[in-house]
Amino acid sequence: MCNEKKYLAENVHLSDDGKSVVIIDQRKIPNELVLLTLSTAKEMYDAIKSLAVRGAPAIGICAGYSIYCLSQQIKAENFEEFYSQFKKDKDYLNSSRPTAVNLSWALNRIDDLVVDNKDKSISEIVKLIGEEAVKIQQEDIAMCKAISEYGFSLLKEGDGVLTHCNAGPLATSRYGTAIGPMLLAKEKGVNVRVFADETRPLLQGARLTSYELDKAGVDVTLICDNMASIVMKNGWVQACFVGCDRIAANGDAANKIGTSGVAILAKHYGIPFYVLGPTSTIDMKCKTGDDIEIELRDESEIKDKFYEKPMAPINVKCYNPAFDVTDHTLISGIITEKGIARAPYTESLAKLFED
């Protein structure tokens, strides 16, 4: 067990000796708050793959600290030897999950730094990697705060917000992205209520979002995914706020499976649908959502993961994509730390990278 307040604020951090990555094991929430210490490449890979650490920005932060810890373990006589092992570690970590761009974004950022400093000593390079990893997390804290402020500017007293999956502090740093505006509203004394989709099959909404909002004292109501429509029809939702794992240059946005269904419902009921995420989640190399690789996960997550006994015939085929892509035409705005981008996204997103 650990100190709740301290670790919820920094769910991914370095151990005191700076040699391991310490994470909150998100698989155990809401029943237990326990820390996992990751020291080997396999432990780091498994933690990402099994969703012990999850949420696009948190995965990026974890990758930064992980490659720093692994770099300290490299025994090399010269830069070439160092870089060859660094690349192996990087590629291995990068293969843990395909959809959230923050993973490769953080690793590539550190790779570029290593190459730019190849004339320095190995110990100096390792020190720079550590500093860059800390920077990635510090920047994420600032970005989440800015995103939360922009999101908050769209809310008013009494509004209902529907969210899907978990894009709160556990998935990022501090405020989170899609959950941040409501946490900020609470701090500012503005009352909003949140409908949290449970988010089948891994229940991030039930286990994590309702946990975070409840702890913060925000009015949260948990619903099954198939209840979003009735809640909207009842007039209880004034906006949908969701996170993202990768946004293509045309504004198509990959997020947790089920998000695009929420966007289609929102359009039907005339409710604005916003995607919130840092610019590190925008991948200008993906022209459209068709270029985004969608992670396929094990069928046991659907059939028996959270049940005492299998809840489907043991041999039945399952299709278990972890993400879907919301078409840009369904998105009212993309809320980043640099402001709210509106359609046409090909222009507004490109503008975010101009300076």
Ligand code: MRU
């Ligand atoms: O499979 P997960 O739990 O890592 O999926 C997470 C999401 O889809 C989040 O909405 C997204 O990463 C944004 S987190 C700020």
